[in-house]
Amino acid sequence: MSVQKRQIMQVDEAITKLLEVPLHGTVEIISLEDSDGRYLAEDLIAPHAVPPFDRSPYDGFALASQDTKTASHKEPVMFQVIDHIGAGAVSQRVISEKEAIRIMTGAQLPRGADAVVMLEVVKEHGVDAFELSRQINKGENVSYKGEDTKKGEIILTKGTRIHPGVIALLATFGYSEIPVFKRPLVGILATGTELLDIREPLQPGKIRNSNAYMIAAQLRKLGAHPVMLGTLSDDYDHTFLGIQNALKTVDLLITTGGVSVGDFDHLPRVYEELGATLLFNKIAMRPGSVTSAARFQDKMLFGLSGNPSACFVGCELFVRPYIVSSFHARKPHLTMMKATLGADFLKANPFTRFVRGTVTMNDSDIQAVPAGLDKSGSVSSLALANAFIVLRGGTRGWKKGDAVYVLLLDGEGSEWPWTVLLSK
Amino acid sequence: MSVQKRQIMQVDEAITKLLEVPLHGTVEIISLEDSDGRYLAEDLIAPHAVPPFDRSPYDGFALASQDTKTASHKEPVMFQVIDHIGAGAVSQRVISEKEAIRIMTGAQLPRGADAVVMLEVVKEHGVDAFELSRQINKGENVSYKGEDTKKGEIILTKGTRIHPGVIALLATFGYSEIPVFKRPLVGILATGTELLDIREPLQPGKIRNSNAYMIAAQLRKLGAHPVMLGTLSDDYDHTFLGIQNALKTVDLLITTGGVSVGDFDHLPRVYEELGATLLFNKIAMRPGSVTSAARFQDKMLFGLSGNPSACFVGCELFVRPYIVSSFHARKPHLTMMKATLGADFLKANPFTRFVRGTVTMNDSDIQAVPAGLDKSGSVSSLALANAFIVLRGGTRGWKKGDAVYVLLLDGEGSEWPWTVLLSK
Numbered sequence: 001m002s003v004q005k006r007q008i009m010q011v012d013e014a015i016t017k018l019l020e021v022p023l024h025g026t027v028e029i030i031s032l033e034d035s036d037g038r039y040l041a042e043d044l045i046a047p048h049a050v051p052p053f054d055r056s057p058y059d060g061f062a063l064a065s066q067d068t069k070t071a072s073h074k075e076p077v078m079f080q081v082i083d084h085i086g087a088g089a090v091s092q093r094v095i096s097e098k099e100a101i102r103i104m105t106g107a108q109l110p111r112g113a114d115a116v117v118m119l120e121v122v123k124e125h126g127v128d129a130f131e132l133s134r135q136i137n138k139g140e141n142v143s144y145k146g147e148d149t150k151k152g153e154i155i156l157t158k159g160t161r162i163h164p165g166v167i168a169l170l171a172t173f174g175y176s177e178i179p180v181f182k183r184p185l186v187g188i189l190a191t192g193t194e195l196l197d198i199r200e201p202l203q204p205g206k207i208r209n210s211n212a213y214m215i216a217a218q219l220r221k222l223g224a225h226p227v228m229l230g231t232l233s234d235d236y237d238h239t240f241l242g243i244q245n246a247l248k249t250v251d252l253l254i255t256t257g258g259v260s261v262g263d264f265d266h267l268p269r270v271y272e273e274l275g276a277t278l279l280f281n282k283i284a285m286r287p288g289s290v291t292s293a294a295r296f297q298d299k300m301l302f303g304l305s306g307n308p309s310a311c312f313v314g315c316e317l318f319v320r321p322y323i324v325s326s327f328h329a330r331k332p333h334l335t336m337m338k339a340t341l342g343a344d345f346l347k348a349n350p351f352t353r354f355v356r357g358t359v360t361m362n363d364s365d366i367q368a369v370p371a372g373l374d375k376s377g378s379v380s381s382l383a384l385a386n387a388f389i390v391l392r393g394g395t396r397g398w399k400k401g402d403a404v405y406v407l408l409l410d411g412e413g414s415e416w417p418w419t420v421l422l423s424k
Numbered sequence: 425m426s427v428q429k430r431q432i433m434q435v436d437e438a439i440t441k442l443l444e445v446p447l448h449g450t451v452e453i454i455s456l457e458d459s460d461g462r463y464l465a466e467d468l469i470a471p472h473a474v475p476p477f478d479r480s481p482y483d484g485f486a487l488a489s490q491d492t493k494t495a496s497h498k499e500p501v502m503f504q505v506i507d508h509i510g511a512g513a514v515s516q517r518v519i520s521e522k523e524a525i526r527i528m529t530g531a532q533l534p535r536g537a538d539a540v541v542m543l544e545v546v547k548e549h550g551v552d553a554f555e556l557s558r559q560i561n562k563g564e565n566v567s568y569k570g571e572d573t574k575k576g577e578i579i580l581t582k583g584t585r586i587h588p589g590v591i592a593l594l595a596t597f598g599y600s601e602i603p604v605f606k607r608p609l610v611g612i613l614a615t616g617t618e619l620l621d622i623r624e625p626l627q628p629g630k631i632r633n634s635n636a637y638m639i640a641a642q643l644r645k646l647g648a649h650p651v652m653l654g655t656l657s658d659d660y661d662h663t664f665l666g667i668q669n670a671l672k673t674v675d676l677l678i679t680t681g682g683v684s685v686g687d688f689d690h691l692p693r694v695y696e697e698l699g700a701t702l703l704f705n706k707i708a709m710r711p712g713s714v715t716s717a718a719r720f721q722d723k724m725l726f727g728l729s730g731n732p733s734a735c736f737v738g739c740e741l742f743v744r745p746y747i748v749s750s751f752h753a754r755k756p757h758l759t760m761m762k763a764t765l766g767a768d769f770l771k772a773n774p775f776t777r778f779v780r781g782t783v784t785m786n787d788s789d790i791q792a793v794p795a796g797l798d799k800s801g802s803v804s805s806l807a808l809a810n811a812f813i814v815l816r817g818g819t820r821g822w823k824k825g826d827a828v829y830v831l832l833l834d835g836e837g838s839e840w841p842w843t844v845l846l847s848k
Binding site: 102106108174209216218233307308363372378379380382383410414420 | 760844
């Protein structure tokens with residue numbers, strides 16, 4: 001597994017390889033109140049119709065349309081008001097000829113009525129009568145039982161992400177306990193003698209372990225449960241044992257650093273000694289070309305770069321779809337969109353670049369501008385970025401005004417953007 | 425405050441009125457690990473430079489560029505390797521003439537060195553020497569101290585939303601405790617005799633209180649802390665006392681239902697009896713035209729419609745910017761984008777419609793299609809929608825292929841989309 005043997009793989013190929021050995025989501029039942037952002041583990045059906053009964057969508061009078069047949073300005077029809085109901089009340093009365101019931105929005109249509117006339121249409125005679133001077137059609141101003149959803153219909157499918165609108169639907173049908181996919185436990189192990197904890201003061205030659213905190217936040221955002229396992233110094237045995245131990249307690253493991261070809265990059269040898277199956281260790285992308293994945297028994301090991309930006313990109317491009325696919329989500333990848341490049345980016349590269357960028361949507365178009373310093377070690381650019389600008393590999397640089405694709409860091413996700421993103 | 429007196433207000437006017445009496449965010453200190461999605465309450469400065477020292481961005485040999493001046497293919501220069509350091513180690517040696525130190529990515533540049541030559545460029549003679557056959561410039565392959573961030577620079581400004589990239593930056597600088605704006609306590613009180621709890625079986629004429637659960641999820645998503653205060657039946661005194669009590673314990677209060685002009689719509693009278701200042705109670709929009717806001721002492725009362733879709737829209741258009749502005753966020757409104765209408769929508773309306781829709785981004789364009797049933801009482805459309813399609817009020821309907829604006833429910837937010845959205 002020396003540098004010479006590394007085979008370059010395209011981003012889409014690498015993701016395909018990952019998803020061929022998927023993480024299988026397991027199911028748990030949680031309260032509706034705790035279900036934000038989780039993914040449904042089952043199709044759910046409507047246990048009853050919605051609306052659950054014929055109801056009035058307005059304030060008005062419920063009546064039988066039949067009785068309005070002759071109504072006109074010249075010969076208005078007089079109705080007797082025999083009851084008065086608000087939403088939640090059910091009238092015990094049945095409407096007979098030329099009778100009506102005063103009904104408020106959301107109340108159940110009384111027996112004998114097949115239409116509602118709005119308050120402003122009639123001329124009231126006290127509280128007990130009104131005259132109507134136009135014909136009302138059957139079904140006018142009635143929200144019929146089941147017009148929104150029929151009993152037994154599938155209302156939500158497995159893999160649906162639970163957002164406020166979904167919660168509204170679940171509550172409507174009385175789903176208070178929800179089957180969702182469990183958050184997988186994802187171990188995070190940072191390797192590198194240079195790493196200090198964020199609570200330690202700086203020391204010569206050392207930097208703080210920002211990657212672990214960053215990845216933990218990325219994982220929480222995509223619905224996994226990060227487990228911070230600390231740092232490993234650049235000692236081979238220490239690294240091997242640390243990884244071997246970590247694998248016992250988590251569903252998958254992310255390491256940062258140690259995946260390149262430097263003298264202290266131990267991960268390739270660790271994979272070998274574990275007997276893990278290497279999926280990839282060199283991707284045709286910048287930053288993060290050393291991003292690696294290997295499979296140990298039923299667990300995936302992701303070896304991300306120790307460079308903050310490269311690490312971030314590796315997590316979003318590879319770890320994200322691997323985990324989100326375990327929730328059966330239909331759009332596990334970052335959200336792809338078209339944009340106009342707002343600044344020159346003249347450095348050509350044979351590999352496809354994922355430049356941290358800022359996408360601005362304004363009245364006329366969508367502009368994407370590189371954010372901060374474009375070096376794989378840059379961290380300030382990560383704080384500014386809301387997207388990756390995808391600059392396909394090739395021999396030329398890119399110019400302001402060029403049409404590009406971007407991958408948004410916030411958004412609903414894409415189904416499979418790679419065919420579009422990587423095609424020449 | 426009867427129906428006749430209601431003054432129609434445009435959406436942007438109503439929001440302007442709200443933001444003239446802003447909610448003032450208060451500050452708390454939380455752990456970095458708990459800060460996802462929160463908003464910084466202060467500008468933060470860099471307590472040190474990043475990188476904190478000159479370092480090597482590659483695996484190679486650190487040397488003095490001066491010594492390479494004469495190097496060429498014909499006359500390569502031989503260097504002695506006097507030390508070997510990985511990231512985190514600091515060499516105790518100082519480079520003298522024709523000396524070099526083997527250095528790994530991330531390690532501090534040794535004293536006496538001013539450039540790094542990459543491993544693959546040299547011809548190694550065992551571990552102690554190599555020859556170099558080209559000139560190396562001063563600063564070549566050196567990441568200089570402070571090139572990413574200088575000490576004392578403002579790294580993040582007040583109002584920044586904390587996402588994984590921001591967390592990376594905070595961790596880099598050792599910010600383990602973060603000043604953020606507190607989540608305001610937002611009471612949710614549903615009014616209506618028809619409302620059952622989500623854990624109750626259906627009863628004739630009644631429906632479950634889905635709005636409170638939906639709003640709670642909307643509030644959590646935008647960073648507030650919902651307080652579920654139950655339901656109030658359509659009895660005036662009960663409603664008045666319930667609201668008066670609720671106001672004592674929360675920072676702002678949302679009610680659902682009771683804001684229209686029906687016989688049991690008590691909210692207008694409650695506002696009056698409380699002595700609250702009405703901001704608006706009729707908006708030129710569909711759904712949710714009865715959306716109301718009133719100010720009682722230093723607290724805002726939002727009166728949202730009882731219809732699920734109208735309630736949802738009212739929360740996103742009005743409650744969202746009111747709360748998110750208290751975090752000093754620069755983009756407190758829903759994310760505006762241009763799209764192509766993917767289906768006819770022929771019902772003309774003098775009011776601007778916010779149609780629940782599904783926005784799909786594909787290779788060629790961004791399509792927006794209405795989701796499900798377009799009635800204010802519809803709830804299934806909310807589960808499907810990822811955006812509002814904004815159809816400006818007027819005398820004509822809208823056709824497939826028309827250019828429209830959409831407001832995305834997921835996204836970074838917009839600064840002030842209203843000028844664009846509502847202009848003719």
